[in-house]
Amino acid sequence: MFLINFSHPLTEDQIQKLEEKLGQKIERVMEIDAYIDQQKPLIPQIAELVDRVGFTSHEWQTVPFILNPPSLSISAVTLLAEVHGRCGYFPPVLRLRPVEGSLPLQFEVAEIINLHQVREEARRRR
DSSP, X not given: OEEEEOXXXXXXXXXXXXHHHHTSOOOEEEEOOOOOOXXXXXXXXXXXXXXXXXXXXXXXXXXXXXXXXXXXXXXXXXXXXXXXXXXXSOOXXXXXXXXXXXSSOOXXXXXXXXXXXXXXXXXXXX
């Protein structure tokens, strides 16, 4: 399993917790800086961010990965649309949460969200 990280770098402990939740090893962490220039159009910037992953068309459709999206919401939703277009499905995403009472502020792995399952369940409610 690959982790494509468009957010802050993860600690070894966070990666270990993620592996425990996944039930499998993270083979590779791909760190992609998700800085966006607010003065420029967003879509080409997101396409360039996703290009930096370096996957071929075949790899997007066959390599198992989990996504840690950017924290900027408009970047995250646009990035999900771009990734969906390349791999053909909504990938699982990582959600972190603040550790209560931590100083300095620290984050822990909260859950892995199966966006494909979210979509399928939502289709039943329409």
